[in-house]
Amino acid sequence: MAFAANPLSLSVPEAAFETWLRDSGYLEILDDRTASASASASANRNPSPTAATTTTTTITTTINSSSSSSDLFSFLRTLASLLALNPFAKLAAEDFAGPTPSWTLEFLGPAAGCYSWPAGPAQARMRVQENVRRYARNYAFLSLLFFACSLYRMPISLLGLMSSLVIWELVRFCNEKWDLEQRFPGLRQVLVRFAQFATAVILYVCNLQLTLISAIGVSYAVMILHASLRKLTPSNQPNGMNRNRRSQHRRLQFFSK
Known part of the structure; x- marks a missing residue:
């Protein structure tokens, strides 16, 4: 702990104070301190x-x-660090379980002052990893939107995807209607292998892989650009904890000056 040596002291070492801020979740203060x-x-x-x-x-x-x-x-150097960074290093399944952050107030921000170029690789890394966790559901929705737009611009790929879904729906229908898994397991394996082969051929002929690559590329670029430029803000918490966090935030800003 940064204050363990002398809890009554009004000054702590800079490195210890930044470590305490990072461990306590006050990343927005670290972001402001780095920019200042x-x-x-x-x-x-x-x-x-x-x-x-x-x-x-x-x-x-x-x-x-x-x-x-x-x-x-x-x-x-900052741009190179963004290209070499793994933005999903701290992403967990729990980040997709919560509600989707507001697109206007949280994801885009209420003003243009919510964005700035990171001062260095360390700040860029901190912003990207934290923003990817905060806005994971927003980025996932944008990825699906870009994929749908790519399919709209390439109708042959859309037709191939629908044909593949129809093939697997027919396999499921036949399996449930004639109980192939219990009565004819060999025939069921043949149908599954045929559906896999037909799906691979259809997707290759329809160039669906190009649609996936383009959608993934655009989604990744948008995510990295937004996550690196978006300043960190205090995360939403219940009202009681939020009031306590705001009071601590004021005290920490006073001591960090």
Whole structure:
């Protein structure tokens, strides 16, 4: 615990305080602290020119060029970390059990200020993994929507998918009508193998794999882009816990300054 050594102390080590925030679930405070630290560092690297001499102008230009190169390198490093990141590392089945977050107030956010480019790979990783858990049902619905739109644009793939469903429905109907599993298990195995082979041929001929690849690619890109740009906000909790969390949030913001 960060406060175990001296619980009456008003200051704790920076690393211990951030660890306590992460373990306690106050990721939104870590997100704000990372963005504030990045803004302060950027302001320190870009001092405004106060003198009118040629030497000062040259030094300022050199500093600005170096800062631009550093910002570009940081941007590329963050982008590379997003491409190499596994966004489903902390995703669990329980994340799909809850209600779907509001599309306007929670998923998209009430204002444009809810989005910003991550200050570094660590902040990008934290945002993506946490937002994927929070909005798992939203991303799943978007994936189905993109898949349906892909099928709409490729009617042959849609026809092949419907044909495959019809084949398996016929197998199920025959199995229930003549009780093939009990009376003729060999014939049932033949029908299942035939349905599998026919489904594979139909899906290959109709290029359904291209539809799946395009839908998965678009869904993944949208998920990574939204999850990395969406700022972390306090998660919804019951009213009593929410009031307690807001009071703790104010105290933590005071001590983190």
